[in-house]
Amino acid sequence: xxxxxxxxxxxxxxxxxxxxxxxxxxxxxxxxxxxxxxxxxxxxxxxxxxxxxxxxxxxxxxxxxxxxxxxxxxxxxxxxxxxxxxxxxxxxxxxxxxxxxxxxxxxxxxxxxxxxxxxxxxxxxxxxxxxxxxxxxxxxxxxxxxxxxxxxxxxxxxxxxxxxxxxxxxxxxxxxxxxxxxxxxxxxxxxxxxxxxxxxxxxxxxxxxxxxxxxxxxxxxxxxx
Amino acid sequence: xxxxxxxxxxxxxxxxxxxxxxxxxxxxxxxxxxxxxxxxxxxxxxxxxxxxxxxxxxxxxxxxxxxxxxxxxxxxxxxxxxxxxxxxxxxxxxxxxxxxxxxxxxxxxxxxxxxxxxxxxxxxxxxxxxxxxxxxxxxxxxxxxxxxxxxxxxxxxxxxxxxxxxxxxxxxxxxxxxxxxxxxxxxxxxxxxxxxxxxxxxxxxxxxxxxxxxxxxxxxxxxxxxxxxxxxxxxxxxxxxxxxxxxxxxxxxxxxxxxxxxxxxxxxxxxxxxxxxxxxxxxxxxxxxxxxxxxxxxxxxxxxxxxxxxxxxxxxxxxxxxxxxxxxxxxxxxxxxxxxxxxxxxxxxxxxxxxxxxxxxxxxxxxxxxxxxxxxxxxxxxxxxxxxxxxxxxxxxxxxxxxxxxxxxxxxxxxxxxxxxxxxxxxxxxxxxxxxxxxxxxxxxxxxxxxxx
Ligand SMILES: Nc1ncnc2c1ncn2[C@@H]1O[C@H](COP(=O)(O)OP(=O)(O)OP(=O)(O)O)[C@@H](O)[C@H]1O
Ligand SMILES: [Mg+2]
Numbered sequence: 001x002x003x004x005x006x007x008x009x010x011x012x013x014x015x016x017x018x019x020x021x022x023x024x025x026x027x028x029x030x031x032x033x034x035x036x037x038x039x040x041x042x043x044x045x046x047x048x049x050x051x052x053x054x055x056x057x058x059x060x061x062x063x064x065x066x067x068x069x070x071x072x073x074x075x076x077x078x079x080x081x082x083x084x085x086x087x088x089x090x091x092x093x094x095x096x097x098x099x100x101x102x103x104x105x106x107x108x109x110x111x112x113x114x115x116x117x118x119x120x121x122x123x124x125x126x127x128x129x130x131x132x133x134x135x136x137x138x139x140x141x142x143x144x145x146x147x148x149x150x151x152x153x154x155x156x157x158x159x160x161x162x163x164x165x166x167x168x169x170x171x172x173x174x175x176x177x178x179x180x181x182x183x184x185x186x187x188x189x190x191x192x193x194x195x196x197x198x199x200x201x202x203x204x205x206x207x208x209x210x211x212x213x214x215x216x217x218x219x220x221x222x223x224x225x
Numbered sequence: 226x227x228x229x230x231x232x233x234x235x236x237x238x239x240x241x242x243x244x245x246x247x248x249x250x251x252x253x254x255x256x257x258x259x260x261x262x263x264x265x266x267x268x269x270x271x272x273x274x275x276x277x278x279x280x281x282x283x284x285x286x287x288x289x290x291x292x293x294x295x296x297x298x299x300x301x302x303x304x305x306x307x308x309x310x311x312x313x314x315x316x317x318x319x320x321x322x323x324x325x326x327x328x329x330x331x332x333x334x335x336x337x338x339x340x341x342x343x344x345x346x347x348x349x350x351x352x353x354x355x356x357x358x359x360x361x362x363x364x365x366x367x368x369x370x371x372x373x374x375x376x377x378x379x380x381x382x383x384x385x386x387x388x389x390x391x392x393x394x395x396x397x398x399x400x401x402x403x404x405x406x407x408x409x410x411x412x413x414x415x416x417x418x419x420x421x422x423x424x425x426x427x428x429x430x431x432x433x434x435x436x437x438x439x440x441x442x443x444x445x446x447x448x449x450x451x452x453x454x455x456x457x458x459x460x461x462x463x464x465x466x467x468x469x470x471x472x473x474x475x476x477x478x479x480x481x482x483x484x485x486x487x488x489x490x491x492x493x494x495x496x497x498x499x500x501x502x503x504x505x506x507x508x509x510x511x512x513x514x515x516x517x518x519x520x521x522x523x524x525x526x527x528x529x530x531x532x533x534x535x536x537x538x539x540x541x542x543x544x545x546x547x548x549x550x551x552x553x554x555x556x557x558x559x560x561x562x563x564x565x566x567x568x569x570x571x572x573x574x575x576x577x578x579x580x581x582x583x584x585x586x587x588x589x590x591x592x593x594x595x596x597x598x599x600x601x602x603x604x605x606x607x608x609x610x611x612x613x614x615x616x617x618x619x620x621x622x623x624x625x626x627x628x629x630x631x632x633x634x635x636x637x638x639x640x641x642x643x644x645x646x647x648x649x650x651x652x653x654x655x656x657x658x659x660x661x662x663x664x665x666x667x668x669x670x671x672x673x674x675x676x677x678x
Contacts, residue, residue: 047673055586055672076590083588090676096580098238103226110226111588157588 254613346509
């Protein structure tokens with residue numbers, strides 16, 4: 001599903017000069033596999049997710065998702081790839097505030113196939129337990145509910161790989177559990193591969209495979225600063 | 226969900242800011258449309274009022290524009306007068322002889338044709354004597370032919386009609402020489418009816434009365450011309466008013482008028498005592514007009530002006546540039562409003578950066594998020610433009626009765642003025658230009674750095 005080889009990511013530093021954040025010789029995820037990624041703050045976990053989603057381009061190396069070599073794609077190609085293959089859930093502020101819950105879910109379909117399936121959008125909301133909140137605006141939803149809408153939206157485009165960046169960090173423990181269950185169960189039932197960044201060992205323990213960034217990245221977080 | 230819908234949602238989400246920028250654009254567009262409409266109304270009013278059935282105005286030498294303003298519009302400062310003999314030049318010998326017999330004067334006048342008589346042919350020459358006022362309205366001394374022969378309306382084919390009463394007569398037993406006809410607005414404003422007596426004042430609205438009134442015998446139906454604002458009195462009665470007779474010069478040769486001894490009518494002014502302010506001339510054959518105009522202007526005694534030409538000159542030299550300046554100013558208002566759109570959207574770009582990044586994370590291309598912003602400024606342009614256009618037309622339409630009273634021009638709710646349709650592409654291009662700056666910012670928005678929470 002995902003194969004990373006000799007990936008190097010450098011950033012231009014604000015003061016000039018380059019900062020190497022990632023140097024990953026090899027990292028793989030199988031189809032429908034679920035992986036928790038833990039690591040120190042500033043280690044480059046978010047950066048790695050952005051690279052896999054094609055929202056950043058690698059400095060060198062190879063990223064293959066579903067047999068597509070991302071590093072060879074143009075920016076438009078990566079946009080198309082992302083719309084078709086990747087689902088993404090952020091830590092916070094996932095939803096567009098101008099749109100209702102169901103419209104946010106539909107946005108997940110708009111940029112992919114372009115075909116909007118209203119029934120499926122409502123169905124997805126129903127699955128995350130928010131059928132009655134379909135027409136609520138994000139600011140009328142609790143943070144946990146917003147995260148559940150974001151999950152519904154990430155699934156809307158029928159992705160092959162779901163990337164989740166600390167989706168439960170801002171949610172109270174009870175809601176966090178239900179959000180987590182939702183992600184894990186949905187991915188399992190739809191055979192979607194899952195890569196989730198988390199700081200919580202409790203969360204990580206729910207996964208069959210746990211990776212520490214320090215083990216796959218040759219650049220230690222501390223050295224960066 | 227297409228990009229336009231997304232833009233519409235964004236427009237509605239920032240409702241206050243969207244409303245205010247749309248409002249300012251609406252006011253800008255409304256102003257432009259109103260100025261354009263006023264431009265159209267003014268030029269139509271002037272030109273329509275200059276289309277009066279006669280083709281030349283003859284008056285004392287001086288400003289042709291002032292002659293036109295006085296004789297056609299009854300506006301501007303009163304001008305000098307012409308001797309009555311100048312008016313007689315438009316008539317053949319036999320009619321001139323008849324005038325001498327009737328009024329008294331130099332018999333030699335009746336022995337030759339008037340120098341312009343040949344040019345007039347079967348047209349007409351109608352005298353006007355100005356100088357008196359009724360309140361703020363000009364009093365126009367003239368002859369019954371005025372109501373017979375002049376035409377008005379868009380096709381210049383409508384004769385005068387009377388809402389009440391009839392045209393004035395030169396003489397009758399009841400009112401003798403003192404009959405008058407009121408223009409429709411004079412009647413409406415003064416409340417006078419047929420049978421009332423109108424007392425003119427001499428020289429200006431505050432001047433003193435003459436001690437002689439004119440009986441109202443008719444009220445004109447509205448014509449949408451300056452005639453609505455005038456009081457028409459019988460020229461012979463006008464002459465008989467105190468102070469209207471020109472002193473007779475010492476060397477004047479005069480034969481007294483032939484009078485039936487039984488005639489009880491009061492004596493009229495003699496030809497040397499008579500003056501006219503201007504003469505409205507229609508050439509029987511319009512081809513003769515330029516030749517006659519040259520002859521009159523070369524005579525050194527009078528001038529002839531074509532009212533339509535004078536009015537077009539006035540429009541193009543004074544009114545046109547003035548209105549153009551106004552139009553430029555209002556167009557600048559539009560540009561300022563469009564700049565407001567730019568600032569409003571650009572200011573909100575900070576809030577939007579995250580939204581844009583989220584959309585990009587969902588697979589939206591750079592081009593798509595750019596268009597969302599451009600569409601938003603287009604929405605503002607279309608709503609603001611349409612509302613402004615409508616506002617202006619409703620405003621003009623609701624002032625329609627007033628405008629028609631003042632100018633005779635009828636305005637419909639959707640009567641579109643010249644060049645108005647150009648406003649639509651103008652506003653669209655303007656708003657696209659206003660949208661480009663924030664749209665470029667959207668285009669450049671970096672996904673990665675705007676998503677790291
Ligand atoms: N656009 C950028 N330009 C320059 N440096 C960047 C950029 N984005 C991230 N970095 C740097 O890369 C490093 C890794 O950042 P990243 O956000 O991936 O860490 P992280 O592991 O997700 O941390 P956290 O657990 O706190 O979210 C940081 O030192 C950060 O300063
Ligand atoms: Mg992070």
